[in-house]
Amino acid sequence: MSAENLKAEIARRYGTPAVVIDLEIVERNIARAQALCDAAGVAFRPHIKTHKSPALAQMQRSAGAAGITCQKIGEAEVMAEGGLDEILIAYNILGEEKLGRLGKLLARAHITVAADNPVTIEGLPEAARIAGRPLDVVVECDTGRKRAGVETPGEAIELARTIAVAPGLAFAGFMFYPPDKGMAASQAFLNETIAGVRALGLDPRVVSSGGTPNLSQLERLEGVTEHRAGTYIFNDRMMMNHGMATLEDCALHVYATVVSRAGAGRGVLDSGSKTLTVDTGGGLDGFGLIREYPQARIAGFAEEHGLLDLQRSNDRPPVGTVVRIVPNHVCVVVNMVDTLIAVRGDEIVGELSVAARGKIT
């Protein structure tokens, strides 16, 4: 089957928009990231937020990953159900409802959680009590991204001590997400923090770094034991912009149909913000790259309309044309759909459930 025939077949079988992944590229991306971690001597713990599919997580594990990363308990529950048993939930888990679920999960799989404050740590022993086994906790550190995490080594050391003395909790180490251009500051933070806990007699078994872009500079941080990354499995325009992927490394496309040509220099796709999302990918121009019409700009959205600016495009697709779009940010696009269509090259080979989609708690 040719690429054109594949498009026609996907439109015929599933209709558009359809979210399609090429397993050949997926496997290549998985192998490449694993090889980078292997070469740097750090364990790899892929983040499943990108694909939310136990089947793909199993592929990552089979290729050598030491475990997986989830963001929410609901994601971890789906992964445990799918047979994954070594899970970092990179999140502050709070509240009776979540601690109960965490306890049940801990009873069946090895779970590590993150904490960046004493209130979180105060609640976690309840989960360990329910599970009847200790819960590993890493301290989340912020070395410059200004998201979650303590901002100073002193706070990190203090929380490590709090974890170590809490009933049912085991201090496991540290987790952070270095800013793209903050390796020196991250290293200084790590050095001071690791030395600080060692002086207290604590062992930071896990020092977990993260980010697909940082896969290219794993060797720049000393003391890191594992790396988390998600987007690399599919890649997207954002990763291309970071220099982490070429078009040939983009495994996921949104297949869409031109449903209107509106004005002469305009067009309308059947994929709007409820499929492609308004994620700018950190300030990219337009909301996706159309493979067949790279000069066409996805200029904006209605909820179910993609608004094409064709003024700079010499080729202009007629109504009915099916196109393939590389989205700005794959993680949020996958999250919009229940099913990924799997192909190998030009052959449809099956469907994958986005089983953890919508698991926001």
Place this chain on the structure above:
Amino acid sequence: MSAENLKAEIARRYGTPAVVIDLEIVERNIARAQALCDAAGVAFRPHIKTHKSPALAQMQRSAGAAGITCQKIGEAEVMAEGGLDEILIAYNILGEEKLGRLGKLLARAHITVAADNPVTIEGLPEAARIAGRPLDVVVECDTGRKRAGVETPGEAIELARTIAVAPGLAFAGFMFYPPDKGMAASQAFLNETIAGVRALGLDPRVVSSGGTPNLSQLERLEGVTEHRAGTYIFNDRMMMNHGMATLEDCALHVYATVVSRAGAGRGVLDSGSKTLTVDTGGGLDGFGLIREYPQARIAGFAEEHGLLDLQRSNDRPPVGTVVRIVPNHVCVVVNMVDTLIAVRGDEIVGELSVAARGKIT
């Protein structure tokens, strides 16, 4: 139960984030919009894209709506399954897969579709053939929004003629979505178009206008027979900004927990772009209004983190606080979850399935 107790109960039963609607406010919003349409003498055809729930569509119908509007066939299929039988699919339907589904749908419910180009019209007779009954088609007109729709009365009249002579199709009229400040231009477009088709001996039975903001100026357009609106059922910050709603009219809140205080002037919510979405609501400041901390700014997101800027907020929520957020744009938030929690005032009364969520084709 008090509002504080309700928050605690929702967190205890469901965990956060949770998307909660107050049925008392929903019913008031439904009644108010219906009354505006009744007073203006136009039929009301609510757009279900906002709630995607057959149960809420039935409430709209029971309150007097003449039918409903959907954007995708998948939405219409869910609504027909839920007993709704008078449906406008406000979209160009193209391609074998969709025309087959449209035919099946037409066999069981009264369906009208929109078209703005000859390619779409050429395909539609296949759906009528499958159903064994005629398909009503309205011409989509663009009176200034620059989305889908023909841009001139001449094109609209020409398409009306094309529909009228196509086998199995019935020309039903026109559909448009007037720009907020484009009533005079829209009226001129309508007048010329309506006169044009009448001169051909065609009857524009349906002249369908749209938009929640335009509910306040229904009387400004002559010749309109029906109005479509979606957001009014829940309202949001965008509708408040349009002057179409007050805080008391906002029926939907995202309940979220403060999971980290990060830096002194910062905080982190457990609701990120995968719940609240990065929709700016047309340029609003921040990504939602926190009822309890109106000076706190939801400044940005990670996928599962809401990043709070608390610098201008005198009150700063401690870790563990549950807050209620009015989102910028409810339609895209509802689309992220499978279930809405229904309350009346301070009592939990049930759950509603967002049954048409993810029905993107």
